[in-house]
Amino acid sequence: MYQQIADEIRGQIVAGDLEPGAKLPTEAEMRSAYDVSRETVRKALNLLVNEGLVVSARPQGHFVRRREPMIFRPQTEFRKRPHSPEMDAFATEHSAEGREPRQVIEVAIVEPPAEVAKRLQLKAGDLVAIRKRVRYLDGEPFNINDSYFPLDIVRDSEIMRPEDITRGANEVLAELGYRQVRALDELYVRMPQPEEVKRLELPPGTPVGYHITTGFTAEGRPVRVATTVLPGDRHVISYERGLETPGEEA
Amino acid sequence: MYQQIADEIRGQIVAGDLEPGAKLPTEAEMRSAYDVSRETVRKALNLLVNEGLVVSARPQGHFVRRREPMIFRPQTEFRKRPHSPEMDAFATEHSAEGREPRQVIEVAIVEPPAEVAKRLQLKAGDLVAIRKRVRYLDGEPFNINDSYFPLDIVRDSEIMRPEDITRGANEVLAELGYRQVRALDELYVRMPQPEEVKRLELPPGTPVGYHITTGFTAEGRPVRVATTVLPGDRHVISYERGLETPGEEA
DNA sequence: CAGTGGTCTAGACCACATC
DNA sequence: ATGTGGTCTAGACCACTGT
Numbered sequence: 050m051y052q053q054i055a056d057e058i059r060g061q062i063v064a065g066d067l068e069p070g071a072k073l074p075t076e077a078e079m080r081s082a083y084d085v086s087r088e089t090v091r092k093a094l095n096l097l098v099n100e101g102l103v104v105s106a107r108p109q110g111h112f113v114r115r116r117e118p119m120i121f122r123p124q125t126e127f128r129k130r131p132h133s134p135e136m137d138a139f140a141t142e143h144s145a146e147g148r149e150p151r152q153v154i155e156v157a158i159v160e161p162p163a164e165v166a167k168r169l170q171l172k173a174g175d176l177v178a179i180r181k182r183v184r185y186l187d188g189e190p191f192n193i194n195d196s197y198f199p200l201d202i203v204r205d206s207e208i209m210r211p212e213d214i215t216r217g218a219n220e221v222l223a224e225l226g227y228r229q230v231r232a233l234d235e236l237y238v239r240m241p242q243p244e245e246v247k248r249l250e251l252p253p254g255t256p257v258g259y260h261i262t263t264g265f266t267a268e269g270r271p272v273r274v275a276t277t278v279l280p281g282d283r284h285v286i287s288y289e290r291g292l293e294t295p296g297e298e299a
Numbered sequence: 300m301y302q303q304i305a306d307e308i309r310g311q312i313v314a315g316d317l318e319p320g321a322k323l324p325t326e327a328e329m330r331s332a333y334d335v336s337r338e339t340v341r342k343a344l345n346l347l348v349n350e351g352l353v354v355s356a357r358p359q360g361h362f363v364r365r366r367e368p369m370i371f372r373p374q375t376e377f378r379k380r381p382h383s384p385e386m387d388a389f390a391t392e393h394s395a396e397g398r399e400p401r402q403v404i405e406v407a408i409v410e411p412p413a414e415v416a417k418r419l420q421l422k423a424g425d426l427v428a429i430r431k432r433v434r435y436l437d438g439e440p441f442n443i444n445d446s447y448f449p450l451d452i453v454r455d456s457e458i459m460r461p462e463d464i465t466r467g468a469n470e471v472l473a474e475l476g477y478r479q480v481r482a483l484d485e486l487y488v489r490m491p492q493p494e495e496v497k498r499l500e501l502p503p504g505t506p507v508g509y510h511i512t513t514g515f516t517a518e519g520r521p522v523r524v525a526t527t528v529l530p531g532d533r534h535v536i537s538y539e540r541g542l543e544t545p546g547e548e549a
Numbered sequence: 550c551a552g553t554g555g556t557c558t559a560g561a562c563c564a565c566a567t568c
Numbered sequence: 569a570t571g572t573g574g575t576c577t578a579g580a581c582c583a584c585t586g587t
């Protein structure tokens with residue numbers, strides 16, 4: 050029964066009868082409209098909140114969720130190419146032009162999480178340096194970027210200072226004798242952990258992309274693992290491909 | 300208070316005290332353990348279910364969610380390269396070897412959804428051919444792949460038949476005079492729609508990756524839009540990059 | 550049949566933003 | 569002060585799966 054209520058409202062939202070930002074009826078109104086108890090109404094609303102369609106703004110009521118401006122995340126391999134007109138248009142549409150960027154950096158020495166230790170091929174007990182960044186645009190957080198380095202190669206380097214490295218941490222690694230020549234990228238889709246919810250101010254019903262890059266030197270040694278948490282409501286990941294070898298897309 | 304209960308159980312799960320597949324205490328047990336009402340216990344469990352950490356198997360109880368075997372989704376541009384040892388290991392780890400693939404294909408002529416019409420640069424009222432596929436592995440659905448083609452170029456072609464096209468739909472398009480030479484890829488992260496939940500048998504708390512590929516001919520005409528819905532609990536998207544131009548990862 | 554979770558009710562108190 | 573949603577309670581009935 051609460052599912053039916055949710056279905057009805059969801060239908061109005063996807064059909065556009067209820068526009069983003071529109072106020073939903075109050076719980077009391079829905080209770081009498083459907084002749085059910087308050088808890089039943091709340092279960093229906095809860096469904097929609099967890100689907101990311103509705104937000105609750107106490108005590109103003111429930112609202113159809115607005116779509117955040119999407120941030121364009123081009124994959125670097127493709128940035129060097131001359132862009133096609135379509136790609137240009139796409140980039141322009143999702144540009145962050147005119148928005149005010151800011152970042153907060155923390156640096157620490159920690160025992161790495163298992164998934165990082167594995168990718169850096171560390172032994173138990175080995176420590177890593179971690180640079181944790183939260184990036185903001187117009188004061189709103191839009192992604193978390195944590196980079197891990199084996200402690201023995203970055204100790205006492207610039208990487209340990211909690212400041213912006215304008216030429217890039219990769220360049221510093223290269224100066225230390227560990228130039229990365231290739232990277233393995235993995236992208237997972239999952240629900241955020243509570244800490245990520247807090248750091249990114251994620252509304253309920255917002256999944257994240259979890260991007261892990263492992264950078265290797267020419268000798269095949271992994272020297273950097275970067276994890277990026279991308280809130281799904283604020284990011285499009287995009288790239289352009291040549292299709293010299295057409296094949297069915299898997 | 301229900302948040303505290305959820306926090307406690309979540310802590311046990313992430314710490315590994317409760318392993319995947321382990322049975323949680325019953326609602327009655329938790330009710331007396333925390334001395335709260337049943338609804339409060341259920342709210343705590345509901346949180347964990349929506350975070351994708353717990354599944355409910357009525358009437359056996361609640362269980363720590365098992366991780367699905369991950370399906371490796373390499374991006375095609377990179378498949379041609381000689382693989383590095385790391386990439387090979389990664390591909391092997393997530394291989395679908397020995398699993399039984401199957402797919403169900405439907406074909407129809409429809410008015411395209413707005414996001415498809417826009418990418419195909421169609422006028423209002425233009426129709427498209429759609430090939431809808433659900434792919435299974437060992438009888439379990441693992442992704443939805445819908446391909447849209449402007450009706451005027453595929454009418455009466457093989458693409459309209461609901462059968463597997465072994466040489467690929469792209470090749471058929473090429474034979475029709477519309478060879479694609481490049482593609483624009485977009486990847487979104489969001490919660491699934493109810494239809495996607497049904498078609499993919501998604502447990503609650505499972506987000507999806509939504510991958511849209513637009514294929515262009517040399518003349519710049521978009522001739523194909525393929526959308527793929529990737530359940531987050533079953534897919535890793537992965538690729539390897541050269542880093543000739545090191546730069547900070549955005 | 551027993552025990553599980555799924556659903557629904559009626560009632561209560563609270564925190565908070567706005568008027 | 570009012571009205572909103574957030575939380576919690578106590579009790580009830582149901583559907584399903586196992587024994």
